[in-house]
Amino acid sequence: MQRYFAKQKMENQFLLQEDDLYHMKTVMRMNEQDKIQVVYENKVYLCHLKNVKTNMQVEIETELKVTEDCIPKVTLLIPLLKEQKMDFILQKATELGVDQIIPIETERSIIKYEKGKIEKKLERWQKICKEASEQSYRVNIPTITKIHKIEEMKALQGSKFICSTTEKNKNIRFALKSVHNCDRIIIAVGPEGGFSMNEEKKWNQIGFTSISLGNRIMRVETVPLYVLSILNFYYME
Amino acid sequence: MQRYFAKQKMENQFLLQEDDLYHMKTVMRMNEQDKIQVVYENKVYLCHLKNVKTNMQVEIETELKVTEDCIPKVTLLIPLLKEQKMDFILQKATELGVDQIIPIETERSIIKYEKGKIEKKLERWQKICKEASEQSYRVNIPTITKIHKIEEMKALQGSKFICSTTEKNKNIRFALKSVHNCDRIIIAVGPEGGFSMNEEKKWNQIGFTSISLGNRIMRVETVPLYVLSILNFYYME
Numbered sequence: 001m002q003r004y005f006a007k008q009k010m011e012n013q014f015l016l017q018e019d020d021l022y023h024m025k026t027v028m029r030m031n032e033q034d035k036i037q038v039v040y041e042n043k044v045y046l047c048h049l050k051n052v053k054t055n056m057q058v059e060i061e062t063e064l065k066v067t068e069d070c071i072p073k074v075t076l077l078i079p080l081l082k083e084q085k086m087d088f089i090l091q092k093a094t095e096l097g098v099d100q101i102i103p104i105e106t107e108r109s110i111i112k113y114e115k116g117k118i119e120k121k122l123e124r125w126q127k128i129c130k131e132a133s134e135q136s137y138r139v140n141i142p143t144i145t146k147i148h149k150i151e152e153m154k155a156l157q158g159s160k161f162i163c164s165t166t167e168k169n170k171n172i173r174f175a176l177k178s179v180h181n182c183d184r185i186i187i188a189v190g191p192e193g194g195f196s197m198n199e200e201k202k203w204n205q206i207g208f209t210s211i212s213l214g215n216r217i218m219r220v221e222t223v224p225l226y227v228l229s230i231l232n233f234y235y236m237e
Numbered sequence: 238m239q240r241y242f243a244k245q246k247m248e249n250q251f252l253l254q255e256d257d258l259y260h261m262k263t264v265m266r267m268n269e270q271d272k273i274q275v276v277y278e279n280k281v282y283l284c285h286l287k288n289v290k291t292n293m294q295v296e297i298e299t300e301l302k303v304t305e306d307c308i309p310k311v312t313l314l315i316p317l318l319k320e321q322k323m324d325f326i327l328q329k330a331t332e333l334g335v336d337q338i339i340p341i342e343t344e345r346s347i348i349k350y351e352k353g354k355i356e357k358k359l360e361r362w363q364k365i366c367k368e369a370s371e372q373s374y375r376v377n378i379p380t381i382t383k384i385h386k387i388e389e390m391k392a393l394q395g396s397k398f399i400c401s402t403t404e405k406n407k408n409i410r411f412a413l414k415s416v417h418n419c420d421r422i423i424i425a426v427g428p429e430g431g432f433s434m435n436e437e438k439k440w441n442q443i444g445f446t447s448i449s450l451g452n453r454i455m456r457v458e459t460v461p462l463y464v465l466s467i468l469n470f471y472y473m474e
Binding site (some may be wrong): 092095096097135136156171173176214216217218219222225226229230232233234236 | 240329334336372373374408409410428451453454456459462463466467469470471473
């Protein structure tokens with residue numbers, strides 16, 4: 001069954017976004033009385049459609065029970081990458097349960113956005129996360145913040161790590177053992193070629209522990225998936 | 238430094254494949270005396286280039302030490318998928334250390350290949366794995382076999398699992414505990430919509446244990462990455 005996030009709740013109906021309505025009518029070719037799931041304020045509702053051909057309405061039937069995610073919330077700090085890789089990370093990280101994504105300016109990142117275009121980018125990124133959330137039946141959509149500098153990450157609260165290409169002793173297995181009763185794990189992933197020595201020092205100074213991810217040499221867009229898969233496994237009941 | 242797999246070794250030189258030579262000359266624009274790494278029979282050699290402009294030769298300087306992979310060998314059984322998803326799985330599974338990939342015919346797979354085209358497909362798949370192996374500095378290239386039926390997997394030796402969408406009790410965490418001194422883990426991943434009940438029964442009958450991957454709902458192409466990431470983590474020292 002398709003799942004959508006609602007814009008607004010009105011008594012026994014939901015108001016959906018225009019592009020979701022388009023998707024239901026034109027892409028999915030839904031019919032009168034077809035059922036969908038609608039998510040609103042972290043709750044999931046079973047609904048059916050009315051007046052599909054004229055002025056489609058989404059009527060609530062009942063609220064569904066939701067299984068709680070069992071892993072701590074994860075904030076992913078990612079470098080600015082080419083559009084395709086960025087889209088890929090956003091989609092897959094959403095599938096794998098990321099809670100918050102913060103794009104970070106790094107020395108070795110080859111992408112620079114013009115001031116005027118950043119708003120549009122953010123909108124696009126949010127849309128990708130919304131659609132991936134719907135497809136993977138999440139009850140919430142990861143937040144994407146505006147682009148930040150490393151120094152600004154000092155304020156983040158949680159267990160903070162950066163994926164280092166030089167750290168040899170502490171690996172992620174070791175690092176996770178040190179996380180106690182923590183409600184947020186914050187992991188920074190570097191660009192192609194990794195963070196510079198200077199940047200790694202900056203991260204360390206604001207409380208991020210350098211960790212190794214093991215011996216594999218991965219493409220930059222594979223790393224966030226690898227890390228999130230591990231966290232899912234580590235906190236699996 | 239770029240890494241390539243050699244076709245043949247001749248005294249103090251390597252013979253590389255035509256498309257690798259093209260890549261070195263035209264894409265990487267390599268020059269006289271430039272260094273590359275060459276892999277041959279699971280060993281890695283430091284080499285330099287000679288006669289780049291005329292008849293390029295790859296001269297061996299010395300053999301390099303190789304860090305051994307520390308996880309058991311993994312065979313991945315994957316359904317037939319659309320080209321883009323297939324390519325994606327091959328590339329990422331190679332990065333994450335898969336040893337062998339076996340494409341499997343499944344009921345819900347929407348892809349059917351014409352007899353004459355399968356050879357070409359296999360060649361293409363092998364090429365993707367070779368290139369991903371070079372990029373991730375592997376000393377071997379995963380094997381891809383021809384397309385098989387479920388029943389034919391009975392002969393495989395190792396700890397055998399299928400990713401089930403219905404199994405609720407045994408998860409991958411539990412399953413890995415049962416793997417002892419095993420040199421091969423064999424994991425079958427289903428198509429969009431999972432294996433049919435009938436297929437799951439077939440797998441079970443030939444020794445594959447059904448396991449759950451947790452509560453996340455993932456796209457089919459995400460699952461192999463998720464599983465391989467977990468195995469890397471599980472066997473990390």
